[in-house]
Amino acid sequence: MSCPDPYDIVADALRSKREDLNINSGKYRTHGWDSFGHxxxxxxxxxxxxxxxxxxxxxxxxxxxxxxxxxxxxxxxEA
Amino acid sequence: xxxxxxxxxxxxxxxPDVAAIIHAGNRMSYASLAQLNREMAxxxxxxxxxxxxxxxxxxxxxxxxxxxxxxxxxxGGTFCPINVDGPVQxxxxxxxxxxxxxxxxxxxCPKEILEESPAVAHRINVDEVPPTELDSRPHECNExxxxxxxxxxxxxxxxxxxxxxxxxxxxxxxxxYYRVTNGDRWSxxxxxxxxxxxxxxFQALCHGATLVPITGPLNRVMPARAVxxxxxxxxxxxxxxxxxxxxxxxxxxDLLGSLRLMIFCGEPLLPRQLEVLFDAxxxxxxxxxxxxxxTTGFNTINQLTKDNFRASCGSSTVxxxxxxxxxxxxxxxxxxxxxxxxxxVGDNLSLGYWQDEExxxxxxxxxxxxxxxxxxxxxxxxxxxxxxxLYCQGRLDRQVKIRGERIELEEIDDFLRQSGYPAxxxxxxxxxxxxxxxxxxxxxxAQVRTQMQKELPVHAxxxxxxIVTSLPKNANGKVDRQELERLASGGAE
Numbered sequence: 001m002s003c004p005d006p007y008d009i010v011a012d013a014l015r016s017k018r019e020d021l022n023i024n025s026g027k028y029r030t031h032g033w034d035s036f037g038h039x040x041x042x043x044x045x046x047x048x049x050x051x052x053x054x055x056x057x058x059x060x061x062x063x064x065x066x067x068x069x070x071x072x073x074x075x076x077x078e079a
Numbered sequence: 080x081x082x083x084x085x086x087x088x089x090x091x092x093x094x095p096d097v098a099a100i101i102h103a104g105n106r107m108s109y110a111s112l113a114q115l116n117r118e119m120a121x122x123x124x125x126x127x128x129x130x131x132x133x134x135x136x137x138x139x140x141x142x143x144x145x146x147x148x149x150x151x152x153x154x155g156g157t158f159c160p161i162n163v164d165g166p167v168q169x170x171x172x173x174x175x176x177x178x179x180x181x182x183x184x185x186x187x188c189p190k191e192i193l194e195e196s197p198a199v200a201h202r203i204n205v206d207e208v209p210p211t212e213l214d215s216r217p218h219e220c221n222e223x224x225x226x227x228x229x230x231x232x233x234x235x236x237x238x239x240x241x242x243x244x245x246x247x248x249x250x251x252x253x254x255x256y257y258r259v260t261n262g263d264r265w266s267x268x269x270x271x272x273x274x275x276x277x278x279x280x281f282q283a284l285c286h287g288a289t290l291v292p293i294t295g296p297l298n299r300v301m302p303a304r305a306v307x308x309x310x311x312x313x314x315x316x317x318x319x320x321x322x323x324x325x326x327x328x329x330x331x332x333d334l335l336g337s338l339r340l341m342i343f344c345g346e347p348l349l350p351r352q353l354e355v356l357f358d359a360x361x362x363x364x365x366x367x368x369x370x371x372x373x374t375t376g377f378n379t380i381n382q383l384t385k386d387n388f389r390a391s392c393g394s395s396t397v398x399x400x401x402x403x404x405x406x407x408x409x410x411x412x413x414x415x416x417x418x419x420x421x422x423x424v425g426d427n428l429s430l431g432y433w434q435d436e437e438x439x440x441x442x443x444x445x446x447x448x449x450x451x452x453x454x455x456x457x458x459x460x461x462x463x464x465x466x467x468x469l470y471c472q473g474r475l476d477r478q479v480k481i482r483g484e485r486i487e488l489e490e491i492d493d494f495l496r497q498s499g500y501p502a503x504x505x506x507x508x509x510x511x512x513x514x515x516x517x518x519x520x521x522x523x524x525a526q527v528r529t530q531m532q533k534e535l536p537v538h539a540x541x542x543x544x545x546i547v548t549s550l551p552k553n554a555n556g557k558v559d560r561q562e563l564e565r566l567a568s569g570g571a572e
Contacts, residue, residue: 016542028164029532031511031540034482036319039300039327058296 003075006067009048013040026063038062049074083224083247084152086285088113097261098289100142101309107142112149112284115142117213119150119183119205124213126201127180131221132156135179135200137163137170139187140267140292143205145280147183148225148271152243153213155220156180159238160227162272163187168534171195172235173228176433226433227274229372230478230487230539238433239372241274245427249376250281252404256366256380257313257340259286264337265313268293268302268320274372275345279315288313303329310337317345317483321352330359344368344377345483347396347471350389357385367391369399369421369471372485373429373442373456378406379469391468398468408469409455410462420475421462424455479507481538488512491539498527502550504558508567511542515563518546543567 010025011018014032021030027038042058045051049070051061061067081089090097095110107115123132134151136158138144144160151158159177161170167189174182174195182200184193196202224243231237259265265283267290269276283290291309298305303324306314321343324330341356341363348367356363364384368377381391381400391398402408405425412419424446431439444455459476462469477488488505491514495503500516507513524544531540551562 024529028537031537031542034537035300036323036326036482039323042300043327053297053301055295055297058300062296 003071004048006064006071009044010041010064010067013037013044015040021064023065023068026065041067045070080247080251082220082243083250083281083285084149086247086250087149090284090287094261094287097287099284100145100290100292101264102142102292103294109284109287112142112146115146115208116149116153118208118210119143119146120153121211121213122203122208123150123154123156123181123183125211126203127156129180130155132180133177134158134181134183135174135177135196136160136271137182137184137188137192138205138271139163139185140271140276140294141185143185144271145284145290147205148277148280149284152220152224157221157223158225160225160271160277161192162270163189163192164270165272166532166534166536167191169236169536173238174200176228176235176238177226223430225277227272227277227372228433230485230490230536235490237435237438239274240430240433241375242427242430245375245429246281248405248427249278250285253282253376253380254286255404256382257282257286257342259283259288259313261287263288263312263339264291264310265289266291266293266302266306266309266311266315268314268316274375275315275317278376282315283313301327301329303327303331303334306338307334307336312337313340313342314338315342315344318343318348318352319346319482321348321356325352325355330355332359335360335363338363340364340366342366342368344370346480349395350392350397353383353388353392353397357388361385367397367399371423371456371458371460373458374406374423374425375427375429377403378423378425379403379408393465393468394463394470394472396470396472398465399462399471400469408462410464411457418463419461421458421460421471422455423458424453426453428454428456479512481507481510481512484536484538486512486536486539491535491541494531494534495527495544498522498530504550504563505541506560506563506567508564512539513563513567514541514544515547515550515566516544517549 007018007021014037016032027033051057091109091113096108098106099109099112100107134156136147179200182196182202183205185205223240224246225241226238228236228238265288267279293305367381369379370377379399380403407424409422410419411422446453461472461475463472479486491505492503499522502517505512505514551559553559
């Protein structure tokens with residue numbers, strides 16, 4: 001199974017463009033990534049990666065870097 | 080009318096063992112909170128020699144933060160709460176402008192604020208306040224209770240001064256609508272850097288309710304779960320938080336069944352949002368209120384139920400209701416009494432802007448009728464009566480509200496000009512900020528955006544920064560907003 005592109009998933013959740021995101025993007029740092037945007041990101045991660053929605057995940061996946069690491073782990077594990 | 084502290088002490092004395100705060104599974108009684116308030120006051124007085132100390136509160140929502148507010152008032156001082164999660168440069172500006180005598184902080188306080196404060200303030204970690212008793216001498220109280228900073232058109236946030244008398248009046252007068260009792264649990268979602276957050280604290284604790292801070296990462300993005308877990312009965316927030324619940328599929332009788340009241344203010348409430356809410360929770364009473372930071376509390380209020388709310392949906396937003404006792408709302412238009420700028424007249428308006436007499440004179444007009452002098456605040460909001468209902472229909476100037484946060488577009492333009500763009504003009508398009516800039520030499524937009532994140536709230540960050548040859552002008556030589564709207568919609572320059 002091919003691994004989905006985390007940038008596409010986050011851009012889609014934030015209704016922004018992929019090119020507006022980079023490894024430094026994150027909650028309260030990037031346009032659209034406010035509490036609404038963050039809820040959308042977390043719900044998208046729940047759908048695509050099956051993460052549990054709890055305090056830890058909401059806090060952890062608040063940056064593009066953490067989300068990239070999550071995808072790397074999942075894809076590496078699948079491979 | 081009782082002062083807010085007298086209202087609070089009345090609750091302490093009547094029901095000392097009732098829970099004042101439930102936070103993170105811990106319960107703090109009114110008697111314990113009163114003790115913490117006194118300890119906080121004692122610590123402030125030990126640190127500052129000033130009779131009416133200015134206290135900056137850089138503490139996230141918690142019992143310590145609330146005790147810091149009450150403790151400051153006990154000393155006769157004035158507090159200024161900041162949003163510890165706000166942009167660093169903005170908070171530094173607030174510290175420099177307020178020049179506190181004492182800084183109360185906890186682990187949530189950004190290090191930049193601590194680094195900024197040593198020269199001007201005594202610093203007290205609220206989690207290490209010693210259990211000393213407040214001496215019994217009376218402290219003369221300052222007429223100013225607090226200062227909150229909001230977006231300013233000069234490019235820097237401006238402080239709005241709230242009088243202690245006005246805050247007491249608001250807490251007292253709004254009780255006729257909410258009828259808060261010991262059995263109520265009042266949510267505290269709004270950040271304490273905003274006046275709504277401050278009012279949560281006084282409204283709940285001056286009327287004997289239990290205050291429930293909505294904290295923690297999950298509760299902040301999915302707040303309805305916290306309503307259920309803590310059996311909240313009264314919810315107050317901007318309508319955007321209701322929208323957050325709707326988007327998270329959280330508006331259900333299972334999650335919101337404990338609520339008896341929801342109070343919304345700070346931005347337009349939408350008919351669609353009420354439809355969803357009453358469909359899931361028909362038992363609810365909803366108050367849609369209108370007010371500005373400059374008017375201390377709510378000036379109009381609309382009581383809505385599942386049976387009557389449709390009569391208040393004659394526009395794209397929900398009607399804001401009738402004048403609250405003690406306030407007169409006028410519409411200042413060109414001849415028609417049915418539409419115009421919303422003007423609030425009353426004795427409990429803000430004392431004015433922090434260290435800005437000129438701006439205060441411009442915004443707060445004195446009116447003389449014989450020997451009687453009243454004050455009026457011109458809100459800049461456009462109001463219209465439709466079928467007898469008053470609706471707020473946007474701004475007359477360039478102030479906008481994005482998800483409840485007040486933003487001056489001029490502040491964004493000012494930042495862009497300081498970043499090197501010779502001219503800049505921002506508009507609100509489709510609910511997002513779109514900035515247009517003139518640019519004659521290379522400017523690194525990524526670098527501009529990085530700096531912007533440090534100085535402006537996330538909602539003020541432009542979705543797009545578009546370079547134009549020159550900003551379009553109308554016949555009067557002013558920036559042509561309609562042309563910019565057209566360009567934002569995808570039209571060619």
